[in-house]
Amino acid sequence: MLLNLHKQDKDKVIFLKILLLPFSLLYGGITAIRNYAYDKGWYKSYTLPVAVVCVGNIKAGGTGKTPFTQLLLQQFAGKYKTAVLSRGYGRKTKGFVLATAASTSAEIGDEPLQLYTHAQGVYAVAVCEDRVAGVEKLLQLIPDLKLVILDDGFQHRRINRDVNILLTEYQAPFYADWVLPAGRLREFRNGATRADAVVVTKTPAHAALLKTDNILRHTAKAIPVLYTTIEYGATRNEDGNYTWQPNEKAVLVTGIANPQPLVQYLNSRHIDIIKQFEFKDHYSYTLRDIQQMLDYQNANDGVKIVMTEKDWVKVVPLLRELNLSKGWYYVPIQIGIYSDQQQLLNTVETKIIDRLNRLTQHT
Structure with a gap:
């Protein structure tokens, strides 16, 4: 009897997804046209005088972006003058806001506030809906800024980035999902072609790895695929x-x-x-x-x-x-990496160094 109920529930979910599929095709089509316009240069993307690393996903909801961003900050903020820029989801303010010791989640959002509590003056945290305007403001406030990490900026195409890191959950990988509203994808799966690396998050201990081909068939080329887990302190x-x-x-x-x-x-x-x-x-x-x-x-x-x-x-x-x-x-939580952590960090740092070297040559 219980198995029959589970099957009925599953059938209802599938039926609902099929009903919503036309709306998903419409939503995905709109985002595809937008991405095509950026790819062709019809919409302008801005290149700013800093190295830009983006951490994001193509699914709505939490994929562990904040702890992974924290990992990158721990690795690179001591080497390069760094700021992390977020939209500040859930905040009550608008425009650019630089985090301070007096900031609240209502002013900058809960995840930026969490990042700021770990900053200890080593890096800056700011929020702004317009990432281009946000980076420009950061450069005004921090003239020697070298690196900006975009927290949840994968769909924000107006700013060019040097590294795009795509996160996806182990239990719900992007390649097995549908576009909103039938699923949780913010765009079609081929949005992964913009990624320079894919990080599979929330991997259970001793779990079998996902089939890499399922991921790489949606990327532009063979790129690093790493596995991470949540570690509790x-x-x-x-x-x-x-x-x-x-x-x-x-x-x-x-x-x-x-x-x-x-x-x-x-x-x-x-x-x-x-x-x-x-x-x-x-x-x-x-x-x-x-x-x-x-x-x-x-x-x-x-x-x-x-x-x-x-x-x-x-x-x-x-x-x-x-x-x-x-x-x-x-x-507290932090990211634990099952795969070759240094492979990803080397990929990111090489891109940062290349970008900073090009900036130096043009000054």
């Missing part, structure tokens, strides 16, 4: 790390696209999740939300409340406003 808050006790109870708070990997991680650590407050991706928390969580915490013997770092940067200002800190924690 020690649970912590502003006071330091926290060591969980066996079978300790916790309340989980998530405002991300897919909380299941974190749920699985906590379960693997024998943490008993007795309640989950699950919000939509990029959710803006309110004092009412915090009070609801606090009421549940107080009613359950002060159980620990744990969340992602992306949620933490939005919640912590509210906790400070309420003078709260005890029993609230977050789990």
Whole structure:
């Protein structure tokens, strides 16, 4: 009986996708015409006097762009004067905004704020819908800027980039998906022809690699394909790390696209999740939300409340406003690379050096 229900649900999904397919063809056709116009030079792309590395995808939703961007920042920001530029999804402001110690997620978005909390003055973080205008403003503010990393800029064709890194999830690779609204693709699969490398994210431990041909048939040439996974760090808050006790109870708070990997991680650590407050991706928390969580915490013997770092940067200002800190924690994440990490980093750095050398020759 259960198998029949699963089959019925699957059949309904397929039927719905077929119904939406004409709209997907229309949406994909519009983006294809736009890309063709850029390829032919009918729409102008701007080349700016910095090296530009783009981290993005061709699917809507989270593919692990922010932790991968953080990896690139850790690798290159110490070598080259660097800034990361994002659209700042979910922010309440418009135009160019440079992140400062006083910035909030409402001003710059949660992911840029998360990147800024790790900057420690080594790199700048800014947001702007218009990436060309954003880079130009960064150059005004940081005249010796050498490298700009575009966080989620794969479809932003107005700015030329030296390296395009395409991210795709292991469990839902782009080549097996459909264009919006039938699927989650922002453009047809051949958008991958613009990629200089493909990074498969959220790869389960000991998982078999995807068939490389399935990826490379959509790229312009044979390019590096790497596999990464999510690695969780020690649970912590502003006071330091926290060591969980066996079978300790916790309340989980998530405002991300897919909380299941974190749920699985906590379960693997024998943490008993007795309640989950699950919000939509990029959710803006309110004092009412915090009070609801606090009421549940107080009613359950002060159980620990744990969340992602992306949620933490939005919640912590509210906790400070309420003078709260005890029993609230977050789990940081970073990228772990299964494949030859140096291969990708060498590819990226070679492109950066070539670009900077050309700039030097023209000055």
